[in-house]
Amino acid sequence: MPPLITGSSPLVRIGEEDQLPDQATRRRFFELMGASTALITGAGCTRPPTEFLMPYVQPPEKTLPGVPKYYATAAVVNGLAQGVIAETHLGRPTKIEGNPRHPASLGATGVLSQASVLDLYDPDRSKVVIYREQASSWDAFISAFQQLLAPVRATHGRGLRLLTETVISPSTGAQIADVLAALPEARWHQYDPAGPHSARAGSLAAFGRYLNTYYRLDRARVILSLDSDFLACGPASTRYAHDFALRRRVRGSNTAMNRLYAVESHMTATGGKADHRAALRYSEFPQFAADLAAALGAGGAAPAGSKYAAWVGPLARDLDAHRGASAIIPGEHQSPSVHALCHALNTSLGNAGSTVAYTEPLEVRSEDQIASLRELVSDMESGAVSLLLILGGNPVYNAPADLDFAGALRRVPMSIKLGLHADETSRLTHWHLPETHFYEDWGDARAYDGTVTILQPLILPLYESHSPVEVLDLLLRAPNRTSREILRAYWRGHAASGGGAAPENDGEFESWWRKSVGDGLIAGSALPEVTPAQAKAPEVPHTDSTVRSGLELVFRPDPYIYDGRYANNAWLQELPKPISKLTWDNAVHMNPRTAARLHLENQQVVELKYGGRSVRGPVWISPGDADDTITVSLGYGRTDAGVIGNGAGFDVYCVRASDALWCVAGVEIATAGASHRLAATQTEKSMHDRPLVISKPVALYESDPDFVSRIRPEPLLDETLYPQWTYTGYNWGMAIDLTACVNCNACVIACQAENNIPVVGKAEVLSHRDMHWLRVDVYYTGNPDNPSALYAPIPCMHCEQAPCEEVCPVQATVHSSDGLNDMIYNRCVGTRYCSNNCPYKVRRFNWKLYADWYTEQLKMQKNPDVTVRSRGVMEKCTYCVQRIREAEIHSQDEDRYIRDGEIQTACQQACPTQAIRFGDMNNSANQVARLKREKLNYSMLAELNTRPHTTYLAELRNPNPALLEHS
Amino acid sequence: MPEPFHPLANTIFKLVLLGAGAGLVAVLWIAYLVARSPWEMLQQVPREQPVAFSHKHHVGGLGLDCRYCHVSVEVSSFADIPPTAICMNCHSQMWAVAPEVEPVRASYRTGRSIQWTKVYELPEYVYFDHSIHIHKGVGCTTCHGQVDDMPLTWQSPRLTMSWCLDCHRHPDRYVRPRSEVFSVTYKTPPDQSTLGKQLVREYQIRSLTSCSTCHR
Secondary structure, three states: OOOOOOOOOHHHHHOOOOOOOOOOOHHHHHHHHHHHHHHHHHHHOOOOOOOEEOOOOOOOOOOOOOOOEEEEEEEEEOOEEEEEEEEEEOOEEEEEEEOOOOOOOOOOOOHHHHHHHHHHOOOOOOOOOEEOOEEOOHHHHHHHHHHHHHHHHHOOOOOEEEEEOOOOOHHHHHHHHHHHHHOOOOEEEEOOOOOOHHHHHHHHHHHOOOOEEEEOHHHOOEEEEEOOOOOOOOOOHHHHHHHHHHOOOOEOOEOOOOEEEEEEOOOOHHHHHOOEEEEOOHHHHHHHHHHHHHHHHOOOOOOOOOOOHHHHHHHHHHHHHOOOOEEEEEOOOOOHHHHHHHHHHHHHOOOEOOOEEEEOOOOOOOOOHHHHHHHHHHHHHHOOOOEEEEEOOOHHHHOOHHHOHHHHHHOOOEEEEEEOOOOHHHHHOOEEEEEOOOOOOOEEEEOOOOOEEEEOOOOOOOOOOEOHHHHHHHHHOOOOOOHHHHHHHHHHHOOOOOOOOOOOOHHHHHHHHHHHHHHOOOOOOOOOEOOOOOOOOOOOOOOOOOOOOOEEEEEEOEOOOEOOOOOOOHHHHHOOOOOOOEEOOOOEEEOHHHHHHOOOOOOEEEEEEEOOEEEEEEEEEOOOOOOOEEEEEOOOOOOOOOOOOOOOOOOOHHHOEOOEOOEEEEEEEEEEEEEOOOEEOOOOOOOOOOOOOOEEEHHHHHHOOOHHHHHOOOOOOOOOOOOOOOOOOOOEEEEEEOOOOOOOOHHHHHHHHHOOOOOOOHHHHHOOOOOOOOEEEEEEEOOOOOOEEEEEEEOOOOOOOOHHHHHOOOOOEEEOOOOOEEEOOOOOOOOOHHHHHOOOOOOEEOOOOOOOOOOHHHHHHOOOOOOOOOOOOEEOOOOOHHHHHHHHHHHHHOOOOOOOOOOOOHHHHHOOOOOEEEEEOOOOOOHHHHHHHOOOEEOOOHHHOOOOOEEEEOEEEOOOHHHHHHO | OOOOOOOOHHHHHHHHHHHHHHHHHHHHHHHHHHHOOOOOOOEOOOOOOOOOOOHHHHHHHOOOOHHHHOOOOOOOOOOOOOOHHHHHHHHOOOOOOOHHHHHHHHHHHHOOOOOEEOOOOOOOOOOOOHHHHHHOOOOHHHHHOOHHHOOOOOEOOOOOHHHHHHHHHOHHHOOOOHHHOOOOOOOOOOOHHHHHHHHHHHOOOOOOOOHHHOOO
């Protein structure tokens, strides 16, 4: 077809892969218009296709079509459990919500738990057994495996090696122990590329043994983060964010707030939220921690000559004033010595046992995983391994580059890989076996504090797949047992093993089992706290690395893709990173000063060289990073992840060495020609002095509680030409507490899952066609060299005087009788006037057929209560109107009004900090109405007189006056 | 040089233009009428089913209650099509060898669902909920017609949005006492105008016409 539009308008240049051609004739234009009109007319003359109804033959117990069922289980995120309640429609899990009973959830969810349901339906999951790149079957594998095992059994397991990720599941651990007992010559190795290696080593250094550490931030008044992103990343972040926000809730005259200090090498969501933030190079952290310890010992006087005296002094005095009510949290990727120093600081501050809890390790066997992997690789190379069984993990992709795992694997005579995907590792193993997803099978998992959840299947396995315990059972006995039998046998066998133990008696066990499965956790199964002796602080050589020059390269797990295991999850790929707002890519992050020194620009491709290895990636200038520090995230550059993950970003594992997992100094950097376009959803991060997100010190609120109304005066009610609406029934509204928002983005994914929001891909994000109905805006504030960040979740404001409603020519967006700004897809003709007239830019136009209407697996995830939109219509946040209508019907069936809190929007339900409140504003006793009466309440862009139903509570921070003087 | 056109040519040309315009309008009008016709909307068109199930026999003849088969109608948006097991409650005894019932027995034997043709097809962007209509006193026959007189089931109304809105705007014209909701013999009483208003008050029926009531 000849091109349609002449010239190159700015629009055409925006998206490089955009399909708008650049030449057209008048005749061609009329041809196309005529053909389109004829086609539309023709298409309108057809009847909709006949639909069919397929009732059950024998309906399952308590199943009514149209009524969803809810099951308690857990999302296993990087090995650790977050208790969830899964919504299922006719046997299809569609949406994950938090389990209010579960300590890692308390009803909220993290990003990765929310997105786990999409992993279940990933069309690229492995579906068949593969033997030497040919499709095979489980029967063929089992008979071949038994033959392989005969010589192994004869030698008591010599030559047999198991490689797993960190095993935390008690039943899997027991199964492995049984295998090792039956085959004593066999060896078991564990490797997680982004696991808590430093935390293990740090615990060993401080206490002489492995201990699990977690924090009780609801008891902490002063928190210091040493490069930790505890609010947005990590297995307990949902709980930490909840507890953190709990102590920052300023209402009325209650102005007590905790205080967060963050020292970081790379700006994170936690750092942006901190009351005080400082950028520090990775290598400087031990010295900083040592100086802080010295200052604490000296009553708050920083040691002579300390580079950090300005910070360390006030910080030490603040910590000292809150003994037992403070917490110092090291980043998981910080060095073992920083972890050990933090243990020493926490015990000497009396925090251990109060805000800092220690338990025995969660994992079945703690060990130095790098040493373990190194031993395995050397055995593989020397020929000592005859049969390698890899249960989960992807070491070919993510093992340290210096170990050359792939090369060693090629020398193993027989290797077997069990995994969700036929990935990079499966390509090199002889057998690949499809693994069940944790929503498809029985299992158990521990949360950050040890609480055990029995995982129950939500759906039968979609493909012929098995769990690791079933594969391990092949080593033990025949006939083999199912996951459920193995799990029940394990818990029967652990009848008398302390906390959370199952009863021995048959009948009691059954009721214990039913209760544990139904509750989503085993009561009392959290690991008991231990009180370690005073931690030993490691000696920090006084010159420690602070004088080291050159660039430091810091590796971090990606906040969403993690170590690469979620690379094929399209929701996570398109979820903007908390601060950079990048999608679909990782980048070489450095601060503006470093970039200027190196003469680098945004999106310029550079080559990073270290130790004879190199990698290329695009630069992203990140204000707030430490000088001469380059931060890259793991998990990208996959080649066998699937259609979503392949080719996104660049692989930094190829420069990561086993002796420097998290940071290397002295990296060389060179420009490498071309630039690479990065897709960020927000490119302007300055508010240009407009009070969009209001953030002030709590001291100002104490002295002048009405300051918000001066910054952001609300227009008078009659200052409008339009008629007023009156609501006789409900009047829905939302209040968002900006003090509570920690930019974890769980709300964005929850919204996407609930409302069938499609992903659009990188090219479309580059054209600003991202579809998220809810976004979290980030603005830098403060000193440009060391900025802080402000966060604001922006859903549709449901304006009372909605600019969009006035301009729609077809009445496709109209006001409802209960205060909603309705969007009617079947009326919309796609003029996009509404979006042009929306001052908040929350409307999203469906430019192309973004939703996948054809892939069977993805259809199963869709929420049946929400229309799957086609192209050519405008969409936007509806306040989860499907939930409102359902609650309305439910309450009317019972002849009552909807109770306060009965409706939770998807974003509200996922939010760990309860920053979002939704409800009927007509009832003044309701939470949302109470929040809107707070003096901190304001409307965004109030001067436009749109009278939004979504309003914000201004953010308050609690800076330390002593530290403010210094800066 | 003779005039190329007859004096009437102008008039004829105007008439032709007018006729063409009127013709176009007529064609569109007819197309509209066809599109809204009962034939095109499948109103009162008996639909073929894999089993020649007769509501006339089961409801009109035997007097089965709607809820015996449509079990979830009072609690769910969906009224439920009976599982084969419900059919077999009776048909394992009655008509146990009749060839008409063979597809039902086959389904029960093989575990494969019977594939019924949907009679009331709403567009995908319409979300209808049975339970609330039942609870507010909308009778089954108000929308489904006299099913007790249908040998094969058909769609009774035309199912246009204006038909829905007629009741949503004037519920008092259609509402009946809750006790009569499942009755197939209920006839609108002569005093509906007063009874309707009274029931609307009593059942707290609101006239819901916001778009998002049904479209979301």
